[in-house]
């Protein structure tokens with residue numbers, strides 16, 4: 001019954017992002033909304049709840065597929 005998708009990588013253009021888990025697993029299985037801050041040295045941040053991986057577009061961790 002459990003068929004969890006792998007964590008998503010989401011490219012964003014802001015250093016701040018809010019994540020509540022909605023849409024990652026299931027809307028009913030979301031988590032409390034948290035605000036994440038991307039470290040501009042690394043260019044990414046992971047959500048501690050749902051493991052979503054946020055990457056700053058154009059940042060050090062942004063590896064655009066070609």
Ligand SMILES: [Zn+2]
Pocket residue numbers: 019020021031047048049050051052
């Ligand atoms: Zn999350």
